[in-house]
Amino acid sequence: MPPPPLLLAAAVAAALRAATAGFDPSRKLGDGGFGTVFLAYLPPGGRPAAVKRLHVPPSPSPSFPSASATITKSFCNEVLILSALRHPHLVRLHGFCADPRALLLVYDFVPNGTLSHHLHRRCGVTAAAPPPPPLPWRTRLAMAVQIASALEYLHFGVKPAVVHRDVTSSNIFVEADMRARLGDFGLSRLLSPPDACATGAGRELVCCTAPQGTPGYLDPDYHRSFQLTEKSDVYSFGVVVLELVTGLRPVDVGRERRDVTLADWVVAKIQVGELREVVDQPVLGEGAGVMASVEAVAELAFRCVAPDKDDRPDAREALAELRRIQGMLPEVSGLKGS
Incomplete structure (x- = not known):
């Protein structure tokens, strides 16, 4: 598998928060096991994209001590695997942001649901x-x-x-x-x-x-x-x-x-x-x-x-x-x- 390409430099937490209007619930496209997907309009030009915000627990839970590790593994999986794949019938990963407060992934916006x-x-x-x-x-x-x-x-x-x-x-x-x-x-x-x-x-x-x-x-x-x-x-x-x-x-x-x-x-x-x-x-x-x-x-x-x-x-x-x-x-x- 070829090395991952250079990912979107502008995909930082503050920019993505702004691009999703502060992760406004009205921008929500769907929920998954590990995160919620929001519609974003990226600068410059307002190009639409889908931003997945992974559900990172605020602190380790005594009941589910491995929850944070599981979510982080899911994030790393997507970055490692999708950044190296190119196929017309795969959703493309454009960038990511590993911020202490949030794990964010930036994808193609596919407009017609699932x-x-x-x-x-x-x-x-x-x-x-x-x-x-x-x-x-x-x-x-x-x-x-x-x-x-x-x-x-x-x-x-x-x-x-x-x-x-x-x-x-x-x-x-x-x-x-x-x-x-x-x-x-x-x-x-x-x-x-x-x-x-x-x-x-x-x-x-x-x-x-x-x-x-x-x-x-x-x-x-x-x-x-x-x-x-x-x-x-x-x-x-x-x-x-x-x-x-x-x-x-x-x-x-x-x-x-x-x-x-x-x-x-x-x-x-x-x-x-x-x-x-x-x-x-x-x-x-x-x-x-x-x-x-x-x-x-x-x-x-x-x-x-x-x-x-x-x-x-x-x-x-x-x-x-x-x-x-x-x-x-x-x-x-x-x-x-x-």
């Missing part, structure tokens, strides 16, 4: 905005191609390989033209040989680490074995693809216990030939012309969420299959997969 917002239609980018319209199937498939392309780059295009470790629809950001970009690298790991506790067949590296991630997306093989590989990202990506197919949330406690997670529920439906029962209604409404590609995408997702990592495709295979499926649809001007 994939989760669009799929689950909760609200717009801001609380006052109306819910977005349903995503057409062609757009959903293009987004799957784009995120698979980002994962293929992370797993095969850089050395050491990067495992994102938190691929979710809430960490996929949507551009004004509906292109998707993967962000939030706070949990990511580099799969470098010194960190590997074992090697598998071929190029696979295995990193031994306590499972972390988001419920509903967490690889059960990783959760069971504590062995993190690129296939853990593939599992999470498979859940995102199932969200694209169904429009449903990854976890729903309203379903029967065995079907609480989307992966378990949809896999069971696929196995008994009932996929159409769970396809998102707006997609079904597009007619029979799209169903062959919907079924092919669902079959790929079925493989991605296989309980055993060795039964899953890698990101390169998933990308190739999605591009093949995309070719089943007639060309439309202005929509591209990567």
